[in-house]
Amino acid sequence: MKSLGSIRRSFAPWNDPAARPYISFEGITKRFGDFTAVDNLTLDIYEREFFALLGASGCGKTTLLRMLAGFEQPTSGRILLxxxxxxxIPPYRRPxxxxxxxxxxxxxMTVEANIAFGLKQDGMPKPEIEARVAEMLKLVKLEKFAKRKPHQLSGGQRQRVALARSVAKRPKVLLLDEPLGALDKKLREETQFELMDLQQELGLTFVVVTHDQEEAMTMADRIAIMDKGEVMQVATPAEIYEAPASRFVADFVGSVNLFEGVVRERDAKGTTIADNGGMTIRTDIAGEEASPGQPVWFAIRPEKIKVSSRKPANGFNAAEGEIWDIAYLGDMTVYHVKLDDGRIVKTSAVNAARVVEDALTWSDRAWISFPTDAGVVLTR
Structure with missing residues (x-):
């Protein structure tokens, strides 16, 4: 199978049947009174993996992280490390x-004292503490700030101090709970890449909790999408985006158009769908779970859809409408096209040229179209 999207490194132990998970959640349930925060969840994470738990507030991701840390105990199930x-095992005895x-x-405390605190608590000899602190300061590029106190640092610098203190004891696993939430957008983007480089250099297993899709997509080797205490899909960022397992995942990650319809026919070459709005959708995806007559949804990302004033040559994967809204974002332009049946379709186009040949503006008539390999058929 051809890889979906680019990969950051040659690292995919989850595809190796002989690989043993480093962290295993086995049938984990956590209840707080009548509320079930995590519901019979099973999940494997591998050594040296940068793993992200992604979901909306209240989905159970932080509860899962806290159980791994030892701050909460499962109601049932077990966690293997x-x-x-x-x-x-109490938190302070876990690696x-x-x-x-x-x-x-x-x-x-100063920056260096903050970093040294956990090492002193463990009774490490003073010369070793000094060497480890110097190593950590160099790692996070804060050598010049060793004598400063937290209030004398920027938000990004404080984040680095906290990170250095977290890895100074060389844990087997580092857990990060919304680690970049307090940073501004530009600094957050820069720090994402720094965290990735640091994780590679240290060779640790990172598990990060976030509700920021872009953050998870940028940093993680794999992402677990969570909802109401359950894992909806576990996959690489590219697989999550290009091949979502359900409408929930497709809608949660990025922007998506969902066309509802019925399978007209399916064969080895692909699937034909009769869209409820009258459009015929032809896709190369065989839709193995879908059979003729079955209701399905066709999910397609805005950047996969072309919008033009010209009618496409073929009679499928196309519909006519009107330019309803336009958002110019500099590097790209987002169009909302209101189809003649009333539905709004989102499309986006990269502004690769300073002058656009087929300029479209509000209220113009326009056609949307897309190739047969642009979307995915969903049955749930």
């Missing part, structure tokens, strides 16, 4: 460290 059941969104730095 490197083959050992860690249920009941796991957690970096909180608030950073939780000691305001009266």
């Amino acid at each position: 490197d083959g050992q059941d860690i249920s009941g 796991v460290n957690m970096m909180f969104q608030s950073y939780a730095l000691f305001p009266h």
Whole structure:
């Protein structure tokens, strides 16, 4: 099978049947009174993986992270770390460290004292502490700020101090709970790549909780999409985006158009769908789970749809409408096209040239069209 999208590195132990998971959640359920935060969840994470738990507030991702850290205990099920059941082991005895969104730095201590704190608690000899702190300061590029206190640092610098303190004890697993939430957009984007480089250099397993889709897509080797305490799909960022397993995943990650219809025919070459609005959709995706007469949804991303004033030559994967809204974003333009049946379709086009040949503006008549390999057929 051809790879979906580019990959950051040659690392995919989840595709190796002989590979043993480093972290395993086995049938984990967590209840708070009558509320079920995590519901019979099973999930595997591999050593040296940068893994993201992505979902809306209240989906159970932070509860799952806290159970791995030892701050919460499962109602049922077990958690294995490197083959050992860690249920009941207190947080301070687990080879796991957690970096909180608030950073939780000691305001009266200097940067180097904050980093050294956990090492002193463990009774490490003073010369070794000094060497480790110097190593961590160099790692996060804060050597010049060693004597400063947290209030004398920027948000990004405080984030680096918290990160250095978290990895100073060299845990097997680093847990990050919304680690970049307090940073501004530009700094957050820069720090995402720094975290990726740091994880590679340290060779640690990172598990990050976030509700920021772009953050998860940028940093993670794999993403688990969560909803109401359950995992909806686990896959690489490219697979999540290009081949979502359900309407929920397709709609949650990025922007998507969903066309509802009925399978007219299916064969080895693809699937033909009679869209409820009268459009005929032909796709190369065989839609193996879909049979003729079955209701389905065709999911397609805005950038896969072309909008033009010219009618396409073929009689399928096309519909006519009117330019309803336009958003010029500099590098791209987003069009909302209102089809003649009343539906709004989102499309986007990269502004590769300074002058657009087929300029479209509000209220213009326009056609949308897309190739047969542009979308995916969903049955749920």
